[in-house]
Amino acid sequence: MAARTLIDMPRQVKRGEAFEIRVMIGHSMETGYRRGSDGERLPRDILTEFRCEFEGEAVFSARLYPAISANPYLSFGMMADRSGELVFSWRGDRGFAHTERVALVVV
Amino acid sequence: MKQFDLREQHLSQPGRRQMLNGALGGVVGGALSGSVPALLRAGAAGAALTGASAALASTSAGASSADAAPSLDAAIRAFTGGAPVRAGKVRVQIAPLVDNGNTVPLSVTVDHPMRPDDHVAAIAVFSERNPQHEVASFGLSPRNPAARVSTRIRLATSQKLVGIARLSDGSHWSGEVEVIVTLAACIED
Amino acid sequence: MSAVFARCQAVLLALVALLGSIADPARAQGADSRRSGFDFMSAATQALQRDDAQNPVMLWVADGARRWRDASAGRACAECHNTAEQSMRGVAARYPAWDDRLGEPVNLQKRINLCRERHQSQPPLRSEDDAMLALESYLAMQSRGVPLTRPDDPKLAESLERGSRLYSTRIGQLALSCAHCHDQLAGGRLGGSPIPQGHPTAYPIYRLQWQSAGSLARRLRGCFAGVRAEQPAPMSRDMIELELFLAARAAGMLHEGPGVRP
Numbered sequence: 001m002a003a004r005t006l007i008d009m010p011r012q013v014k015r016g017e018a019f020e021i022r023v024m025i026g027h028s029m030e031t032g033y034r035r036g037s038d039g040e041r042l043p044r045d046i047l048t049e050f051r052c053e054f055e056g057e058a059v060f061s062a063r064l065y066p067a068i069s070a071n072p073y074l075s076f077g078m079m080a081d082r083s084g085e086l087v088f089s090w091r092g093d094r095g096f097a098h099t100e101r102v103a104l105v106v107v
Numbered sequence: 108m109k110q111f112d113l114r115e116q117h118l119s120q121p122g123r124r125q126m127l128n129g130a131l132g133g134v135v136g137g138a139l140s141g142s143v144p145a146l147l148r149a150g151a152a153g154a155a156l157t158g159a160s161a162a163l164a165s166t167s168a169g170a171s172s173a174d175a176a177p178s179l180d181a182a183i184r185a186f187t188g189g190a191p192v193r194a195g196k197v198r199v200q201i202a203p204l205v206d207n208g209n210t211v212p213l214s215v216t217v218d219h220p221m222r223p224d225d226h227v228a229a230i231a232v233f234s235e236r237n238p239q240h241e242v243a244s245f246g247l248s249p250r251n252p253a254a255r256v257s258t259r260i261r262l263a264t265s266q267k268l269v270g271i272a273r274l275s276d277g278s279h280w281s282g283e284v285e286v287i288v289t290l291a292a293c294i295e296d
Numbered sequence: 297m298s299a300v301f302a303r304c305q306a307v308l309l310a311l312v313a314l315l316g317s318i319a320d321p322a323r324a325q326g327a328d329s330r331r332s333g334f335d336f337m338s339a340a341t342q343a344l345q346r347d348d349a350q351n352p353v354m355l356w357v358a359d360g361a362r363r364w365r366d367a368s369a370g371r372a373c374a375e376c377h378n379t380a381e382q383s384m385r386g387v388a389a390r391y392p393a394w395d396d397r398l399g400e401p402v403n404l405q406k407r408i409n410l411c412r413e414r415h416q417s418q419p420p421l422r423s424e425d426d427a428m429l430a431l432e433s434y435l436a437m438q439s440r441g442v443p444l445t446r447p448d449d450p451k452l453a454e455s456l457e458r459g460s461r462l463y464s465t466r467i468g469q470l471a472l473s474c475a476h477c478h479d480q481l482a483g484g485r486l487g488g489s490p491i492p493q494g495h496p497t498a499y500p501i502y503r504l505q506w507q508s509a510g511s512l513a514r515r516l517r518g519c520f521a522g523v524r525a526e527q528p529a530p531m532s533r534d535m536i537e538l539e540l541f542l543a544a545r546a547a548g549m550l551h552e553g554p555g556v557r558p
Contacts, residue, residue: 004356006358033238060245060248061246062244066238067242068260070209071352074256076256076257077255202340206489209507210344210507289487289488
């Protein structure tokens with residue numbers, strides 16, 4: 001199933017204006033500490049990394065561990081001096097990889 | 108009436124054990140539990156954070172394998188590379204009493220400018236009592252107008268959270284907060 | 297088991313002694329003393345529900361919007377119902393409702409499955425399937441701010457009566473009825489958790505304890521398990537009649553759209 005994501009941010013901002021980016025992705029973040037009803041440990045399956053890049057430059061990144069809640073939510077600030085493309089990418093266990101692109105207009 | 112040890116009652120039934128393990132497993136959370144291991148009491152932790160000697164230098168988590176289970180101190184050292192950490196600038200913001208330890212909103216703010224030549228480069232959050240001490244670490248850039256990040260985390264039990272900030276000049280700062288986590292009372296199975 | 301039973305009885309007796317008599321909120325005359333479960337949550341959890349960018353259930357809502365228009369398996373919901381924002385406004389607030397062809401009350405989930413069977417040639421979904429929760433959440437969004445409809449249909453009267461009786465019947469090894477906690481002891485605490493009044497104003501919910509969205513049936517089954525009673529199946533007659541009673545009990549309260557609960 002394709003990953004569900006929600007990206008909340010203005011699509012148009014003023015030059016140099018501070019704005020908030022809030023992202024959420026659907027993922028169970030199975031910690032590896034829980035046991036199933038048979039008593040056996042459920043294997044770890046989490047997202048481990050998030051990156052936000054603007055026109056190829058790193059804006060914000062995160063290294064995630066099992067302590068991050070299911071359906072991980074991240075919020076951080078940004079400001080831009082020109083229009084361009086934001087790329088949000090998530091990586092995780094079992095080769096999980098997902099990318100979203102958002103065009104940002106700077107006036 | 109005889110006082111039953113609630114944990115004992117629950118752990119004797121496999122179905123209940125699974126529920127109580129919750130998100131992080133293995134820890135039966137109790138609000139306000141009394142004993143704190145010596146290493147983690149405020150004094151010891153403070154000394155370890157501010158008085159790092161060459162012997163503590165470590166740039167990788169693997170180097171602290173002398174501990175059977177990695178300590179909070181070792182986890183923090185893995186992030187700081189053994190560099191000295193000063194208390195200040197870092198505010199770990201979390202509700203003092205949480206509804207449910209599975210999804211706890213957390214914000215960390217570092218009171219420091221974000222200029223290209225002088226900014227917060229990274230923030231890391233550590234848990235005192237989760238099965239694993241690392242919670243998350245964040246890489247920041249001058250494109251972030253303020254050193255502030257929010258997320259949601261899991262807390263196995265009442266405990267202390269520590270935030271460490273690394274500035275662009277290589278210095279490290281810390282802040283911490285205590286949180287009380289209550290267990291859901293009704294057993295759903 | 298008797299030790300646990302005795303302990304829970306002791307806890308409850310202690311609670312009752314501590315709290316004294318509490319007015320039954322559902323039957324208070326004059327000012328409406330009914331309160332949504334929202335009011336019993338911490339400020340941090342309330343903030344999660346208030347903000348659509350933070351409320352995890354919105355992942356399911358977004359997926360539901362996509363499924364509404366999805367014609368890849370045949371006929372999409374949108375083909376008959378067009379834009380949900382218009383055609384589905386208030387629908388979630390008036391279920392459970394009577395279905396003439398089945399001759400019994402159905403909840404919204406069962407209604408979705410009937411649509412799939414009768415009009416879309418698609419297999420039924422289970423109550424906690426992500427696809428079902430997505431569609432149900434999307435529909436619940438369209439009832440945000442709409443008062444729950446009183447089930448006035450005379451055909452529902454018998455079902456309502458049975459649901460009401462189940463609500464007040466002692467069940468399970470702990471021999472408790474819904475009314476014991478959610479009428480008599482609402483506002484008190486069970487362990488560290490506040491006891492809400494039990495109104496279905498925000499379903500499907502993202503429950504922090506589940507770390508997932510889930511249906512009203514899942515929440516009610518949790519209660520049945522909690523008192524060590526057999527759990528009615530989701531979308532079963534017993535379950536729907538109980539849901540019907542809860543809807544009637546909460547009639548007039550505003551639907552919150554899909555919410556968050558601890």
